[in-house]
Amino acid sequence: MFGLIGHLTSLQHAQAVARDLGYPEYADQGLDFWCSAPPQIVDTIKVTSLTGETIEGRYVESCFLPEMLATRRIKAAIRKVLNAMAHAQKNGIEITALGGFSSIIFEEFHLYEKSQVRNIKLEFERFTTGNTHTAYIISAQVEQGAQKLGIDLSKATVAVCGATGDIGSAVCRWLNTRTDVAEILLTARNQERLQALQDQLGRGKIMGLEEALPQADIIVWVASMSKGIDIDASLLKKPCLLIDGGYPKNLATKLQHPDIYVLNGGIVEHSLDIDWKIMQIVEMKDPGRQLFACFAESMLLEFEKWYTNFSWGRNQITVEKMDKIGQVSIKHGFRPLLNV
Known part of the structure; x- marks a missing residue:
């Protein structure tokens, strides 16, 4: 099973999505509340490859918001990423992509030095930044x-x-x-x-x-x-x-x-419809088929059974690894978004 760790684009966006997802207790809360809100699995995902294989995944909402960085709530931002990773691991997800600011926070603040999250020791081979595919x-x-x-x-x-x-x-x-x-x-x-x-x-x-x-x-x-x-x-x-x-x-x-x-x-487009609702929430033009390439990387790793942190560490991406992930991207039906 693959996982995606993501977040919403603003406090206003988060409040609206919380209301739509049936979390009224989150919908009218301010930034301080979101700084303490725990991660949640809010979507179950099914993806079918051009090869005919179908895989299943989970979307983990970290409850991080960009305003946390803009208002210097750095400790809250770090806590969000680590807690979301621990939540994914606790729920048995084999390979999880860090989306949006999650991977940036992980690298910028050296979170690989913070492997213990309460009673869970993070197994970093379960996570990828998704940056090679991006x-x-x-x-x-x-x-x-x-x-x-x-x-x-x-x-x-x-x-x-x-x-x-x-x-x-x-x-x-x-x-x-x-x-x-x-x-x-x-x-x-x-x-x-x-x-x-x-x-x-x-x-x-x-x-x-x-x-x-x-x-x-x-x-x-x-x-x-x-x-x-x-x-x-x-x-x-x-x-x-x-x-x-x-x-x-x-x-x-x-x-x-x-x-x-x-x-x-x-951004990539998949050749077949993906069974999920999360891309509609983040306002993709074609939410059934379009997604962030970093998220698609965890799907590709699940399809290929490459349970490893394929993208990890700052400036470690090689052209050879880009070739490798690019080949399986095409194999499973992903293509770059081109709307020019």
């Missing part, structure tokens, strides 16, 4: 999206915003070794990590956002921020392909221009 899907969106828009990668400049993160660095490695992209612009907050990435790639220009974005034919946004960010559309190239792989995904609503094409990065 990086593969975003890389595929770059290649396939560019082709659909007539952007020649051999002449194109790609800016990777959040380049030193787990997903961003993996996308850079893929672009560097699996494509003939002309130029890669590297942007992130940590200059030391940027220099190390540039040294590893043997190429790429380190730039700030304001300098990089106007030069890019393709922008890969994989920086995650609890409040999002504003980008001036008038400064971007036309046409421009922008792949919004951050969290929350809000760039499509902010960048309204006919020659700027925004893809929801890291």
Whole structure:
């Protein structure tokens, strides 16, 4: 059985969903209440592969909200992730993906050092960040999206915003070794990590956002921020392909221009309907078939019986592992979301 650990996008969203799911005691509560709310299994999932095999999973709502980071309730955020992992393990889930901010919190605050959660010792091989599949899907969106828009990668400049993160660095490695992209612009907050990435790639220009974005034919946004960010559309190239792989995904609503094409990065479509309700709650356009690639990774690991933390540790994603997860992704009927 596979598991998905997720969370909702805001306090307002959480209150509305709680009401819809039949938890009236959560529906009118403020942030302090959600800081103490325990994790809940709120959905049972069935997925059928193109091979004909059907697997079952559970969705664990962590009750984490991005406002916890924005208001510096860091201890509450950490507790949410650890408690949700313990809840998944206690319920016998063999492989569970950490979705949204769950994996970011796990890595940023070194939660691998906190394996004891009350009377449960976390078995980390039961968990995956799902970032390898996400990086593969975003890389595929770059290649396939560019082709659909007539952007020649051999002449194109790609800016990777959040380049030193787990997903961003993996996308850079893929672009560097699996494509003939002309130029890669590297942007992130940590200059030391940027220099190390540039040294590893043997190429790429380190730039700030304001300098990089106007030069890019393709922008890969994989920086995650609890409040999002504003980008001036008038400064971007036309046409421009922008792949919004951050969290929350809000760039499509902010960048309204006919020659700027925004893809929801890291989203996959399944070939067959999935029996669940959770993607409708997080407002996917086609909730029966669309989902986060990180969630799909745990499904793929269950299909293949690879009960291991396939994606684990910061900047450990290799192009070879992206190839491997990409092959089984295609095998079981997943494809990158392309709505350009």
